[in-house]
Amino acid sequence: MIRFDNVSKVFGEGQTRVDALRGLTLQIPARQFCTIMGPSGSGKSTVLYLVARLTKPTEGEIYLGDRPLSGMAERDAAMMRRREIGFVFQFFHLIPYLSAEENVSLPLLLDGLSSASVRQQTERVLTLVDLLHRRQHKPSELSGGEMQRVAIARALVTSPRVILADEPTGNLDSTASHAIMRLLRRSSDELGVTVLMVTHDPVCASYGERVVRLLDGQVVEDIDVTEGPSEEVSKHVGSILSHRRRDG
Amino acid sequence: MGGRLATDVVQYALLGLISARPEGTHGYQLKIEFEALYGDFWSLNYGQLYRTLDRLERAGLVQCTEEVQSGRPSRNVFRITASGQQNLDDWLLLPPTDEPRPLRDDLSVKLLFLTEARREEIVALVRSQRAIYLQHLARLTKRRTVLEESGQDMFVTRLLLLQADMRVRTDLAWLDLVEKELLQRIEVKKVPRPTPPKHR
Numbered sequence: 001m002i003r004f005d006n007v008s009k010v011f012g013e014g015q016t017r018v019d020a021l022r023g024l025t026l027q028i029p030a031r032q033f034c035t036i037m038g039p040s041g042s043g044k045s046t047v048l049y050l051v052a053r054l055t056k057p058t059e060g061e062i063y064l065g066d067r068p069l070s071g072m073a074e075r076d077a078a079m080m081r082r083r084e085i086g087f088v089f090q091f092f093h094l095i096p097y098l099s100a101e102e103n104v105s106l107p108l109l110l111d112g113l114s115s116a117s118v119r120q121q122t123e124r125v126l127t128l129v130d131l132l133h134r135r136q137h138k139p140s141e142l143s144g145g146e147m148q149r150v151a152i153a154r155a156l157v158t159s160p161r162v163i164l165a166d167e168p169t170g171n172l173d174s175t176a177s178h179a180i181m182r183l184l185r186r187s188s189d190e191l192g193v194t195v196l197m198v199t200h201d202p203v204c205a206s207y208g209e210r211v212v213r214l215l216d217g218q219v220v221e222d223i224d225v226t227e228g229p230s231e232e233v234s235k236h237v238g239s240i241l242s243h244r245r246r247d248g
Numbered sequence: 249m250g251g252r253l254a255t256d257v258v259q260y261a262l263l264g265l266i267s268a269r270p271e272g273t274h275g276y277q278l279k280i281e282f283e284a285l286y287g288d289f290w291s292l293n294y295g296q297l298y299r300t301l302d303r304l305e306r307a308g309l310v311q312c313t314e315e316v317q318s319g320r321p322s323r324n325v326f327r328i329t330a331s332g333q334q335n336l337d338d339w340l341l342l343p344p345t346d347e348p349r350p351l352r353d354d355l356s357v358k359l360l361f362l363t364e365a366r367r368e369e370i371v372a373l374v375r376s377q378r379a380i381y382l383q384h385l386a387r388l389t390k391r392r393t394v395l396e397e398s399g400q401d402m403f404v405t406r407l408l409l410l411q412a413d414m415r416v417r418t419d420l421a422w423l424d425l426v427e428k429e430l431l432q433r434i435e436v437k438k439v440p441r442p443t444p445p446k447h448r
Contacts, residue, residue, distance in 0.1 A: 037426070130424065178392070181389075184395075202381070202382060202385055202416065202417055202420045203385060203416075205385075205415060206382060206385035206386040206388070207389055215431075220375070220446075221375050221378065221379065223379045223382055226386060245291070
């Protein structure tokens with residue numbers, strides 16, 4: 001689904017030259033929830049920018065599906081971003097003077113959809129993130145966690161194939177973070193979206209099925225986090241709790 | 249990561265599980281429940297389980313009755329006694345006195361004794377340790393999701409999971425630091441590093 005073929009990316013030159021990626025080869029299958037980790041400056045965010053064609057590789061090629069991205073015309077790239085990619089950022093990037101509902105419907109309005117289908121799609125994703133009852137609220141009237149849920153609804157409203165998330169919980173407390181991660185998990189499980197997320201937080205990474213660790217622009221670890229001892233015991237948890245005396 | 253748990257804590261953990269099932273419970277079920285709740289933190293084998301149940305019965309804290317099952321061997325069913333319930337309630341209200349856990353994982357011991365010349369192997373060790381922690385965390389996360397979606401009141405379990413999250417996070421941060429420092433040392437010693445691509 002997403003493929004990096006020997007990709008290098010250099011920013012600047014001479015004294016200010018930065019090798020953000022050095023021959024990165026990576027395949028992310030459709031529907032996978034893949035996390036990119038690594039220290040600052042390891043090239044994590046560059047991976048996201050390249051998938052969104054916000055920048056082009058210095059060497060190598062990136063494919064989204066079968067399409068190579070570097071030769072794509074700007075117009076087509078913009079169309080691809082609007083229709084096929086949903087973005088979730090650390091600082092939400094909501095428009096402050098628009099309501100939650102208006103923020104979410106914006107990508108559809110830009111695409112010229114009928115007002116009936118705009119309304120329908122917007123309600124669908126606001127329901128998914130459990131914020132339909134807050135649709136009229138402006139970002140300033142929402143908590144951080146709610147703002148990020150609005151941003152996820154906005155990312156999902158066009159039914160994208162890919163969600164690119166850059167430190168989506170960097171600004172949230174642990175309860176709100178878990179809610180956001182569960183939403184991304186569901187996007188992959190239930191909507192079949194491929195999720196590519198950059199995070200520093202291993203707890204967030206544990207919601208995905210794969211952790212790719214970058215160091216100096218190269219993959220140094222590629223971990224299937226779903227491996228390890230059997231899951232059988234988890235199945236019993238529900239039954240125990242239903243018999244259990246209340247904890248509280 | 250399942251460590252050993254002090255005998256009396258196992259005893260109270262089992263007593264708690266038995267008290268949660270007034271209709272009675274048996275050894276196999278207790279083992280499954282113990283593992284489901286604590287399996288990521290502590291291990292419990294059948295020997296330890298039955299020794300503990302025996303001790304609880306002799307102390308009069310649980311009552312064991314043999315239950316005949318049609319077509320199957322009869323089995324021992326355990327129920328908490330009034331004195332067991334009192335004992336459990338008293339213990340729950342005592343302040344915990346656990347000693348702080350020592351830094352005892354294998355890696356820290358290996359770090360002490362692996363020589364400087366083998367730094368790259370230590371980096372590999374650090375990385376495999378990181379993979380194990382991340383897999384452990386993924387299991388905890390699945391468990392949390394199951395619990396939250398079950399809609400049950402899970403106050404204590406949630407706190408335990410949070411504690412586990414925080415511990416693993418700290419362990420991983422430490423591994424990041426160890427790796428960073430090791431790589432810096434390797435770099436100083438001019439171990440070959442990936443060559444950057446030619447500038448276009």
